[in-house]
Amino acid sequence: MSTANTETMAGLRKPAPADAGLHELIRERWSPRAFSGAPVPRALLDSLVEAARWAPSCMNEQPWSFVLADRYADPEGYARLESALMEGNRVWAGRAPVLGIVVARLAFTRDGAPNRWALYDTGQAVAQLALQAVAAGLRVHQMGGFDADKARRLLGIPEGYEPVAALAVGYPGDARELSPELLARELAPRQRRPAGEWVHGSRWGGAWAPAAGGAVSET
Ligand SMILES: Cc1cc2nc3c(=O)[nH]c(=O)nc-3n(C[C@H](O)[C@H](O)[C@H](O)COP(=O)(O)O)c2cc1C
Known part of the structure; x- marks a missing residue:
């Protein structure tokens, strides 16, 4: 590993090799596995929640819910969320100071009809949250690799609500602390x-x- 590479490992950036014109926030968003253990100020977490809150949704239903746990404020809650992650994600995500599970309400509140846009809208809320995170110097790594049934049970998610994805949130960390296999994935070029x-x-x-x-x- 060259010195130049090593020097950039702490807080590795992987800007999208995109055409000019792509907004900086979008270019800089990526899904790292190396997180710093540094706590995230509550005000910043609240700004992420606010970004999700202002996402558009079908009929303004706002079908998303987030279960969040900050390891410093709520270690037990954090451990619950962590235990719902698949092992392959837990090894790196368990270092992030904040974990979350995003949940979609599958029926419209007004009449109970199925909301076929619930997952779409919930994803938009997370997308906004992830971009707000970049603006705050944070990163979000979304994960499908979690046990939805376990999350439902451990977190008390009611019927009619679907655990959709897990999130790791924190400041970028030092990629040199990852296993060689994860480091290779961390350094792999981004592709689309x-x-x-x-x-x-x-x-x-x-x-x-x-x-x-x-x-x-x-x-
Ligand atoms: C719904 C969803 C599920 C994902 N699941 C995982 C996962 O379980 N583990 C993981 O390491 N990355 C996961 N990712 C991250 C993707 O692999 C990543 O977004 C993709 O490779 C593009 O890379 P980028 O986000 O760095 O641009 C997931 C992303 C999304 C949106």
């Missing part, structure tokens, strides 16, 4: 499918070819 694979112009399979003025061409 080209937009041409999933942006369709006018109809499914249509070429997305912005013309002058940004119009989409007919296929």
Whole structure:
């Protein structure tokens, strides 16, 4: 490992190698495994919650709920959340000072009809929270790798609410403290499918070819 690399390991940045024009907050958001154990001031956590709160949602239902635990304020609660993580995530996420489980209410409050946008809206709330975190110098790593039944039981999540994802929140840490396998994943280049694979112009399979003025061409 070169000195230059080592020096950047503490608080490793992995900005998206994206086209110019991408907002800094989006470019800098990524999902690290190396977290510093430093506590997160409550005011910053509250700003993350506020960012989630202002997410858009179908019928303004706001179907999301978050169960959060700060290891310093509530070690028992933290241990409960930690124990619901899959081992492969627990090894690194258990260092983050704050863990969370985001939960979606699956039916509309007003009439009990199924809310087919509940997961969509809940994801948007987390996306806003994750970007607010970057603005505060924090990082969020979302995890599908947790035991939803165990989380439901341990955290007392009621029927009709679905545990969707777990979150690790904290300041970036020193990647040199990760196992060699995790370090390799931490340093791996960030990749995305080209937009041409999933942006369709006018109809499914249509070429997305912005013309002058940004119009989409007919296929
Ligand atoms: C719903 C969801 C579930 C995820 N589950 C895991 C997980 O269990 N373990 C993990 O290490 N990363 C998990 N990730 C992180 C993704 O692997 C990561 O977002 C993706 O590789 C893109 O990398 P980036 O966030 O650094 O841009 C998850 C992300 C999302 C949004």
